[in-house]
Amino acid sequence: MLAADRLSLVRGGARVVDNLSARLEPGTITAIVGPNGAGKSSLLLGLAGLLAPASGQVTLDGSNLADMPPRTRAQAIGYLPQASDIAWDVAVENLVALGRMPWRDRGTEAIEAAIAALALEGLRQRPASRLSGGERARVLLARVLAGNPRWVLADEPLAALDLAHQLALVAHLRNCARAGQGVVVVVHDLALAMNHADRVLVLDGGRLVIDGAPETALSPEVIAQVWGVSAQWLGEPGARALASGSKRK
Ligand SMILES: Nc1ncnc2c1ncn2[C@@H]1O[C@H](COP(=O)(O)OP(=O)(O)OP(=O)(O)O)[C@@H](O)[C@H]1O
Numbered sequence: 061m062l063a064a065d066r067l068s069l070v071r072g073g074a075r076v077v078d079n080l081s082a083r084l085e086p087g088t089i090t091a092i093v094g095p096n097g098a099g100k101s102s103l104l105l106g107l108a109g110l111l112a113p114a115s116g117q118v119t120l121d122g123s124n125l126a127d128m129p130p131r132t133r134a135q136a137i138g139y140l141p142q143a144s145d146i147a148w149d150v151a152v153e154n155l156v157a158l159g160r161m162p163w164r165d166r167g168t169e170a171i172e173a174a175i176a177a178l179a180l181e182g183l184r185q186r187p188a189s190r191l192s193g194g195e196r197a198r199v200l201l202a203r204v205l206a207g208n209p210r211w212v213l214a215d216e217p218l219a220a221l222d223l224a225h226q227l228a229l230v231a232h233l234r235n236c237a238r239a240g241q242g243v244v245v246v247v248h249d250l251a252l253a254m255n256h257a258d259r260v261l262v263l264d265g266g267r268l269v270i271d272g273a274p275e276t277a278l279s280p281e282v283i284a285q286v287w288g289v290s291a292q293w294l295g296e297p298g299a300r301a302l303a304s305g306s307k308r309k
Contacts, residue, residue: 061085062107062137062211062242066116069099069106069266076102078266079116086210086242089233091253093246093278094263095287100246101142101215103263107244108139108213120211134162138209140201142216142246146188152199153184159206167206174205177232179225193220201229211242218245218252230256254278254293254300262286 062084069077076099084090092100105111107118109125118125120136138159146155156174160167175181178198183191188199197220204212212233218226230252233243247253253260253274260277262269264286270277283291291304
């Protein structure tokens, strides 16, 4: 269990996550959603133990993350930052292999599994600095998955992907969850959260507005309140589309 307990985070002197409590379950996919600047990325950093709490705490299976040796924490929690660039001219397969750093082993099996999961076989030898945005996103996620973390925390992993790769990645994250890993993703696409998450945390202005099943957390009332948009869900459960109307505020 990864839990935030009355967590507040401060960046640039401002409180960007405010007194937030949530208990995240392994074996599930949790989506964090909210408008721009709501504090989603900051919360993910806090949950990964990469942004120290101003107050409150984050615990992993009851232990305070802040007290955990960085290597132990990195073995347990894999973190994928939002749209990162790759500066080095390292080959894709070597970059994915860097995901084994917390373990200090070769971890060939885990690396091959990650390469296969993100369909990177054809790109193995390509210099990572010469990839498209979507390819880069897949390589960086493969690096996280190669570490076989118990928790996968990914900041907008789907944003740069085309539809086919989005669906493939969602299917892979579902497999991770089925295998017992905890998956936490920041997403902007509310339909992705509605259709594929087990649970949704809605943030606004650093505060947790609602935390619940997608149907509840992403009701038209919540969407109107948080995004200021009149919208309704169309279609069947698991294949819903959001029909948005006018901006309400
Ligand atoms: N490095 C930083 N230093 C200071 N303030 C920051 C920093 N990064 C983000 N912030 C501020 O923290 C607040 C929350 O930002 P955060 O990136 O967590 O929001 P977000 O919900 O992920 O936004 P987005 O949807 O735009 O990615 C914003 O007001 C932002 O300006």
